[in-house]
Amino acid sequence: MEITLKNLTKIFQEKDKGEITAVNNLNITIPSGKLVGLLGPSGCGKSTTLYLIAGLLNPNKGRIFFGDEDVTDMPPEERGIGLVFQNYALYPHMTVRQNIMFPLENIKVEKQEALKRSQEMADLVGIGELMDRKPKQLSGGQQQRVAIARALVKKPRVLLLDEPLSNLDARLRLATREEIKRIQRETGITTLFVTHDQEEAMSISDQIVLLNFGIKQQEGEPQDVYDQPDNLFSAKFLGTPPINIFEGEIKNKKLIFNDMELTTKDSPDKNVLIGIRPEGFIIDKKSAFSLSVYMVETIGRDTTLIIKNPLDEEETFRAIVDASHRIKPGDTIKFKIKPEKLFVFDPETGELL
């Protein structure tokens, strides 16, 4: 089921702060059968968007379509959605089985059929043996699966997950994100999940949508968004360690940083922001671009050099280089920059130049 958001806008009236535009004129298409991550910093409107799609909130403007059907004015129960809440919202007084069966009982599915479908769904998410436990007797990851099973058991058209991994510890998070991916593949259900963790979003999504201040920043396959950020926000938000940003200028069609030429740039002269991904640095003795290494972090697989920005001692940037180079703090290293890892942004608008 393809989900289309058209000019979606949600404004909250706050008593002391006046109006807050949580979602601002959002246009997104979520392709059918895909796993899409809605990504952004906290307060960017991503959860609001999810609740608008669920129908628990009503938009001030814009329409929501499931396929060709306009669901904007439909109450949540008629939309055919499965929703997994951030803290799962499992009914604490019911067993796992009762929790999963609850949506089926609401639509008056016959008891035997409901039991069978609940068991199938529980088996699918891997909690088939825990049916008689209460939620409190389960780990966070197991509770998460119960919540997914409860959302999926009524065969919704769309699955919505609100911060599905944020309540799990680091190790469980890795396992669970694979699990979500697997369940989504096996059911083929159109899935939208909300997260502030870019690694999480990139690792399992077929597509990501990047939001900031309720405005869509970029949309696309994770690798494409990473490789070709549309603006400074996209570039900064994706990637660990994050992209290095520093001030430079374009002069005579050359990109200059601290009087050193990085590359040529066919643009009019102006001050710019330069972004270089940490993996974009290559050690090259012939290069004119040299920097002094402040600290070295050895991981084994590769080495991270921490370099103080010569223009601003407070700032550091990170370069990931091959571990075969034995570099000590204090060394001055000459770098070549991979052209596809270098981005130039307008300092005022943040747009890519």
Added chain:
Amino acid sequence: MLEKKSNIKAWFYLLPAMALLSVFTFYPLFNAFYLAILRDFSFLNRTASGFTLFGNFIEVIKDRNFAIAMKNTSIIVFVSVPISVLVALFISVGLNSIKKLQGIFQTIFFLPYVTNAIAIGMAFAFIFHSDYGLFNTFLGWFGIDPVNWIGMGASWSTAMFALLIFTVWGGLAFKIMVFLSGLQSIDKQYYDAARVDATPRSRVFRRITVPLLSPMIAYITITSFIGAFKAYRTIIGMFGPTLRPPGTLSKDSLITIVGLVYQSLRNADTIGEISRAASASIILFAITLIFTLIQMWVSKKRVHY
């Protein structure tokens, strides 16, 4: 485990409370048991002719008012408490779901709690007045003739009906307050989840609200039962010290077990009456205790904490 040193400290901190409790709770409690087993105790001379284990209890039970008191108390307990718990539950769920004027309604429903029971009783006596009472006026709208609820020569059943309405109403305030605070502490996401899953309202109430509120419901039910067993103020507020409508016989009395205790205390000068008062209160204590234990045993199985 606490270390011995801090244990002593804890006892030290408890000392003021313990001192007060000893004088005003523990001593009277044990004294009641002591009084109940004295034979022919005279309050004036502080003398007794000896001890009797069950003598006073038997006398209390043989009193013709005892059966009446038991009947009245049982009716008040088993009719008013379930009704008022249910009504309070519905009112609080309703209150919790409205947004506008919630504070005002909360205050209105809470007013009975901060009002004196005797004063309310007198107000209710007026409401049920046969000639110019509000209740008969209200019934008149539906073409029902005025009923002599609690006036001269009123029957036991109409008087009990009026008393039950008064008791239910008087008990609502506290229950509503407890239920409301309980409802407000239930995570809203349960309701969002239920909404997404197309749960009918009645099912949300039965399967989600009531179970999640069950600790409060159990608490309120148990304390209300205990309170109802001790009913007295409501009756004296409504009917005065005779505990029955004027011009009626004592078989139509609305006396309760606590009423029995006071009846004996009023005749404290008579030999043995104090012991009978103590016995009656111990009987009430025993009934209440047994009943509370049963309830706690039941709620252990039905309450979800």
